[in-house]
Structures are given as C-alpha cells and as structure tokens.
Amino acid sequence: MRFELALRGPTGEPVDLWRTLVSHGFAELPPMRLDPATRSLALTLRVPGAAPRRVRIGPGRPGRALVEVLGPGRAGPRVRPAIEEGARRVLGLDQDLSGFYATAATDPDLAWATAGAGRMLASPTVFEDVVKTICTTNCSWSLTTTMVSALVAALGEPPAGSLDRLENAFPTPAAMAARPEAFYRTVVRAGYRAPYLRAVARAVADGAVDLEAWAAASREELPDEELERRLLALPGVGPYAAAHILLTLGRGSRLVLDSWTRPTYARLTGQRRPPSDAAIERRFRRYGDRAGLAFWLVCTRDWVQDP
C-alpha cells in the first residue's frame, strides 16, 4: 500500500520533507533509519489490533511525500488510517508555522527557514521521544544509540515480515515497566538512568501521567509553561530534556541549551567570548513562543544545503 501526503501546513505553508527528517538526530535512532541516498526515512508504526508495519516516507510527486507500507501481506482497512495518522504526526504536518514564518521573514538569519523548515521530526509516540531524550543526557551519541538499540531489540514488537530486531516497534510503557532496574543497567547499559527509565515507563503504564494527551492538547488548553512544568516533573527530565521534548511536540518556546548548541551558536556568531545563555535568550525573544525553534534552526541550518 502506498499513498501521498501534501507537504503543506494548515495555512498552506510549504514543508521541506528532507529538512524535517533530519531536523534532529532521532532519525538515526532505531527503529527509525534514514536513507540519505533516497532522502527517505524508514520507521515502524503500530496498527491497533494488528501487527506493527514497517513504513517508508520519502519524496513523492512535487510538493508531496510518498508513504509506503513495506512488508508482506495486503494492508487491511485498519492499516491506512493508522499509517496516515502516524506519518502526519511524525512530520508535524498539522502544526501551523505561519506566525513563525512571518517573524522569520524579517530576520536575515532565518529568512531561509520560511521555505519549509521548522518541523521537528517526532516519534510515533510522546513516550518514545521522552525515553530517547533521557537516553541522550550526559553521554555520547554512541551510548545513546547503544541504549535505544537495546531497548528496541529486547522489548520492541516486530513489524510484519521483519526479522531485524532494530526494526521493532518501540517498546510500550507496559513492556518497559515490566522489566526490573537491573535490566536497564546490565542490558540497556543505561547506568544511573536505569531507575528514571523504569519510573517513567511505570508512571505512563499505570496511567499516572498521560503523555500522549499532552501531544493532543492545544496551546490554549495546555500552555507551554504548564507542559514544561509537567515534563520537568518526570524523573530524568531536566531543562535540556524538557526543551528538546517540547520542540518535538511542536512547542518551540524553550531554548535547547546544551553542550552542543552552546558552542555551535558561539561559533556561528563569531564573537570572541561565547554569548551567555541570557544573551542568547534575548536575541531570540522576538520569536516569542517560537524562540526555541528559531534558536534550533539557526544552530542546525547547515545540516541541509539551502535550496
């Protein structure tokens, strides 16, 4: 089964597919896999009442993304809506960036972004983004890959027709909550993060926190400040992690200030002294509740050649 999605936002804004796929590093973490040659992304989406399916999202006809369901067997009637909803969420197609683009167009450092940048690749679930983000804290990217790969391979659910455990659908909160802390230390290699991962999984599995409802809520129902407060209440989630998760939720108000963005931004500004966090906040304040998005785009501009 295959179908196309219009690469347009709610007000007709253009969406740059490739820049969305490589908007941050998670496209390289299992079960996602990036294929630069075809500028496409493979991922695994769950289908209610059926096995997960492996899916590829890549370029379609001009202005469209092609979504292909891989693997054997015909895709039944349950599949198409689940896949379409998942693909739209992963690409952030329902986010309205028109207000952000209006400001960006007046900023020489960000006018380029109005061509379709600004959507952060999201995981199929908020839970997956939270777990992966915790796995990026205070460690090398290679260790992040180790931890996420182990989770997916050991606890994930295989998609139809795949024997590659790194293609497993990301583990459910229940699957993760069922494992003891020792599993997270010895198998996942999560170290001191082990109790955090288990506690987050447990809270979600128990229904104590409803991460997916946070993604569905509008900014009016659930303002960024309140959402940030709730994220910070999760074990293992601090200012960096909360800002990153907010970005993946299309809530770009908070700046992701970490050991990568700080020196990157300092290099781009070319100042003798690296700018303070407060100075960075000031420079992006004009973007209001998209300040964090603007900062991230400035830092990652050269990840893709400008069109």
Added chain:
DNA sequence: CGTCCAGGTCTAC
C-alpha cells in the same frame, strides 16, 4: 594506565 567529557539531572545544602 588515568583523566576528561559527551545533546544533564538530582540531591543537599
């Protein structure tokens, strides 16, 4: 071998 540090966070002052 030891030290440092990666897309930090938590606890205890």
Added chain:
DNA sequence: GGTAGACCTGGACGC
C-alpha cells in the same frame, strides 16, 4: 533560588 558533588558508560586522549 542558586550552586557544588555525585552519578553510569564508553570513546578519546595524554602519559
């Protein structure tokens, strides 16, 4: 409310 110190892991690097 602000700030040390501790914290798993595993590469990179210096000795």
